Amino acid sequence: MMSFLSDTLYARIKISKRRLKLGGNMKEIYFTITGTSHHYGQDFLKPKMKVKLIKETDNEYDKEAIKVELPGLGTIGYVANSPYTVLGESYSAGRLYDKIGDSTKGRILYVMPKGILCELINQ
Numbered sequence: 003m004m005s006f007l008s009d010t011l012y013a014r015i016k017i018s019k020r021r022l023k024l025g026g027n028m029k030e031i032y033f034t035i036t037g038t039s040h041h042y043g044q045d046f047l048k049p050k051m052k053v054k055l056i057k058e059t060d061n062e063y064d065k066e067a068i069k070v071e072l073p074g075l076g077t078i079g080y081v082a083n084s085p086y087t088v089l090g091e092s093y094s095a096g097r098l099y100d101k102i103g104d105s106t107k108g109r110i111l112y113v114m115p116k117g118i119l120c121e122l123i124n125q
Contacts, residue, residue, distance in 0.1 A: 030121050030122075031093055031098070031101070031121065031122040032090065032091050032092045032093065032111075032119060032120065032121050032122075033055075033081050033082070033092050033093050033095075033098055033108065033119075033120050033121075033122065034081065034082040034087060034088050034089040034090075034092040034117040034118065034119055034120070035053070035070050035078070035079040035080070035081065035082070035110075035117060035118040035120060036079055036080060036081075036082040036087045036117050036118075037079040037080045038078055038079040038118070040079075041075075041077055041078050041079060042075060042078055044079075044113055044118060047078075047110055047113050047118055048110065048113065049110050049111055049112060049113065050109060050110065051072075051109070051110045052107055052108070052109055052110075052123070053070050053071065053072060053078070053107065053108045053109070053110065053120065054070070054071045054072070054073075054105060054106075054107055054108075055068050055069070055070055055071075055081060055102065055105060055106050055107070055108055055122075056068065056069050056070075056071060056104065056105045057099065057102070057104050057105065058080075064083060064095070066083060066095050066096045066099040067080060067081075067083070067095060068080060068081040068095045068098065068099065068102075069081075070108075079118070080095070081094070081095040081098060082094060082095065082117060083095035083096055087116075087117060089114070089116060089117050089119050090119060092119065098122075102122070106122060107122070107123050108120040108121060108122050108123060109121055109123050
């Protein structure tokens, strides 16, 4: 009985920590990748691919820049930070910046001509 209680308590603490990281709730957080044309393009990007988001603290043009990387390629683009480049219900880099640590992971949902819609994972 005690093991079940401690396991349940551990699971609740883990869920609470995850909710805190996501700003207090468990809703999905979407983001848009832009700027792929300045790197490798987007023709090779497919739904379900995982990407890594890394805060680019030394970016002189955007203090809230978050670059998006793939293993073996490096930077493939950036999280959109303009109302003109953010798709649908995506968070801009500015809204996302304080909700993640130095890095996190995402999953591609849709590849579209105006950007790549993704969701945060592994929070």
